[in-house]
Amino acid sequence: MSETRKGDEATEVLSAELLLRPGRAGNAFEETVQRLLQSIRLGLIEPGGRLPAERELATMQGVSRDTVRDAIAALTEAGYLTSRRGRYGGTFVMDELPDDEALNGTDSPEIGRVTISAAEIEDTLTLRSILEVGAAREAAQCKLSGADRERLWQALGDCRDAAPADYRRHDSRLHLLIAELVGAPSLLPLVAESRMRVNELLNGIPLLAVNIAHSDEQHERIVKAILRGHPEEAAQAMAEHVAGSEALLRGFLA
Incomplete structure (x- = not known):
């Protein structure tokens, strides 16, 4: 197996496009957030990895760029994403993702846990x-x-x-x-x-x-x-x- 894996390392195991596909109409913002979160938390976009451009994300999911921008802003506020400026800038997944307590809006393990x-x-x-x-x-x-x-x-x-x-x-x-x-x-x-x-x-x-x-x-x-x-x-x-x-x-x- 190791010999096989030493071949073309450009072959990707998975693409984020697998989940970043058009959703159902009616809840565009919520479904955009859901699909981005799934891609991040399931490792399709790895920690430190760069998201596709807003225009590309909008096309993938069949939503407006404003919806994508709002979803990115929400996930940035939640601690999943960060933006970088400059030639190699863009939107990136945080190297360390929020833990379960952060998802519930509290630092206490006894409050908000499902x-x-x-x-x-x-x-x-x-x-x-x-x-x-x-x-x-x-x-x-x-x-x-x-x-x-x-x-x-x-x-x-x-x-x-x-x-x-x-x-x-x-x-x-x-x-x-x-x-x-x-x-x-x-x-x-x-x-x-x-x-x-x-x-x-x-x-x-x-x-x-x-x-x-x-x-x-x-x-x-x-x-x-x-x-x-x-x-x-x-x-x-x-x-x-x-x-x-x-x-x-x-x-x-x-």
Whole structure:
């Protein structure tokens, strides 16, 4: 795998354009903020990364530049974005993103924290299983280009090489890529929303070294099954991977 990844490093694992696509009419500002946040928090635009220009963002999302400008201003105020002037200026994602307390408008961990019920946890985990197991099965049935195969290897390697603080971001990118490879335009936003919900749960439990190693092994089985074109093997490997996360979440959060 390492030999493959030493090739063309210009191949991007994921593009922010995957989520920065036109939304439904009626709530342009809110949906623009949502899609920008998803792209940032799921790692499609990495910390320190530059956002597309306002005109380009407006075209991607099918909204006015004023709406994009208002959304950027709101996320700047919330601590997600910063603007830089000069030749290499623009709007950039902050190197350090706000924590959960900042999202609730308070520095106190006891005020404004959202309590997730057991029913909500089960709903989140069930939806994830349906979406991601199905996505792995479908991706394994797709005829992948050489570039797509390289992106899968790269995403897998990025997970293995990630520092603990960056692991969940790269984990999300791998799972989103698998959904993207299916080629169904409606699937990726659903998986992205599901991953946001799952990550909120994962942020409430410890990141265990043994679990990371186990996840890396499962990720490799999933990727290899997809690349070999074995849909049931890919689905089974993903199901086992998802079940492992579910067991930890139920154990810590029950």
